Amino acid sequence: MDRRAFLKLGGAGAIAAGTGYAWGQSAARQLPLIPMTDLTAGIEGRIALNLQSAQHDFGTGASSATFGINNSYLGPVLRVKQGQVLPFDVMNSIGDVTTIHWHGLHIPGDVDGGPHQEIEDGATWSPDVPIVQGASMNWFHSHMHGKTAQQTYTGLAGVLLIEDEGSLAADLPKTYGVDDFTLVLQDKMFDASGRMSYSLTGDTIEEGFQGDTLVVNGAIAPVAQDVPTGLVRLRLLNACNARFLELSMATGPITVIASDGGFLSSPVEVESIVMSPGERYEILVDMAAVESNALTVNLNGGDVGFFASLFGGNQSTVALHLNRTAQAGFTGAMPNRLAVLEPPKRSEATVTRSFQLDMDLGADLTALALAWDNVCGDAGAMAINGQPMKMDRIDEKVTKGTTEIWRITADEQQHPFHVHGCSFRILQQEGGAAPAYAQGWKDMVHVGEGWSEILVRFDHAAPADAPFMYHCHILEHEDCGMMGQFTVT
Template identity: 50%
Template structure:
């Protein structure tokens, strides 16, 4: 839920006095009249249950003074940050007050398929869903969002998305910045298209140059407590890959990936977040520093072993200056040495290998039935996309997986870089595009990129069940690809006979 107060806006302007001489991209490219802080998203604490989430029609001001038609969850755009505790059962109450069916999925949570909120669980208009979620994840940044068959891209873009933070004993005791809006910031990044009147409009096919952070277009300046600042970053874009770095290439310290803390901070010049990915980073804001963002679409990025190539494009689309303010009291500690204990990712533990080949085309016989499957494609002459030759079919189970057994999932792509996501689990990346992943991607993940001509492998185990009525999904997280059928379904059951549908040719 987003609300930008006049007080926050004025604070941003006040912070500029005396700082205009600072050499940073943000200051050189914006008049002080346009300086905008990062909006703080309201937090709902699971101590007050049920956690009520109302999906509603709205109009939202993205910070440019124009109202845009949106969907919001409790507010005018996006939903509140929901904070839950590991080990607690948390009751939710979701009501669909928009004008079309909508499913809400808990991306990242390890919960049974019956609670997962996938496309089989769309809420009809006016309906209420009361799931009680047993929180099993370690401390992590998760992403609840629309997952409605054929409409995921549209509904997420309109605002049906939010952050769910799991805390556990380790995270609560950790010596880390924890004061929201002072030394700890949630950043929900999304690219947006503006029409000639300044309204944000749905843009199904393209990736756009304007980035919104927490529902505000291109914030430019945030006052922070001097010292280490924690940024919890979610790329909630429909299709944009986002590279984050600091203005003078200072190191950023990655402390957590999709599924939780790394073992220790990993220092890096930059990170890349595909749509759906999350990272938490610590940034030294003892002195002003700007967070730079460069965006790529799936055709602009060039896969090279292990990582997408960022040399092809370097112009930032947004820079947010983090400016220390002595009046803000925040974290005074130093970089932690240990964050968590992760088990070794042991490929030998795997009992089988499954393969997933992602493609923007499917064989002719599936192209002809594609219009009956409820998938929605946006590209010119685009009829169906698929995995292993098959477009998403709500009535077809692609894989059957036994509970509690390690497997290697091998992910390849025939065209473009596809960020692959699996429901109901966290996994470990063994190989990303042929080589060991960057250290910051060595911990718990639920996203991996696949690119043509390379093999990516992950080690995964499912601890919860999903039957054929509410199976789990695996899919490309470029939402126009997911909506067009680049998705499949799998069940997880005790002692299941492992099954993979044959690759369709």
């Protein structure tokens, strides 16, 4: 076990010792429903997204300074359909420059919303975003270089659900707020007055910022929801800055039907799933079989080895209580088949590239944290292949229409790795087979000891002035240089 792993578990020990979950609730409050804008029937005019400064009470009784997108905290759930073009007007009123990245979308680089598409305070960015991929759960968030972590944590994030003809016709729960729920899972830190806090130290840059209180849709967990008798669908997003989360059900297995990029070939029943920051999964819960159930979250991401146990590492808390009512709900059965997924074929790849995520370039992280006021400054503390992120350097050049194998490893720690503008299939994860629930279409892969390998096809152009990114999705690592740029031409 290296020093960073020990420190991470030591942080878990601090939580166990009594400082964490300080604002957790003994009685569950009602699950907040994130407002949905359903555009599947058609789009009239441009779609306004107002990025704004606001105040929000997470449940402590105190108002915290937040960012929101059309809301006081977080953005809407946008429900759209394959084949549409989304005409956005993204208006920035947060008092600082920012960007909005469409995480998971298969789109050209000039509308991807990466760090090159800056939106000055008071300005409006108006991309026309084509929706070419099939049914999937995606999201959008700040990608302002050096400030992604701070701005996303403060609230610049929303959810984008894509439907297609197959998903709209599928025999699955799809009534939003009745049997179909979107859950944005985050960890927060609150000060003694109950206000959300965010501050960087050398350790939080090193490990990524990890809060001690679980929040669901902007409310401190646990939350509760009455649901009708039948199957209930939960669409899950880990929007933490750095925490891996392990999810399970209080009763029965967890039944996974979709991952980042869409439906699995068939449902996968497992005892638990581990979600990295940025990952999405969809699950079904059979509320005809039980009167109540609960989604539980281990904030330590399932890391319960010797040292984690020593420090009280299994820090599970209830995220969501589901309570069955007498009302009849979705009457369909658990599906047997969901999508046609051919096994990934290594032989399709014409190029193999290798990437090492570098934690330690010798920078004084404590001095960096003090000097740059909760942002990572010049972003030179971490790297990929020995090169910290530079906005004016293209690291890789990809030929459009080709399929490649990307091999990723890390010198220390576990990392979530994300590639813009595409989905991929995981060939291996951390030196072994990916879990069955992660063997569909993905845009996130876990990276640690051993090589992770992905098979990815690049179908969307990204010129040198609007390149795609690849990066660690621990947001503080990304801000501090663990990111690269590539063109597709």
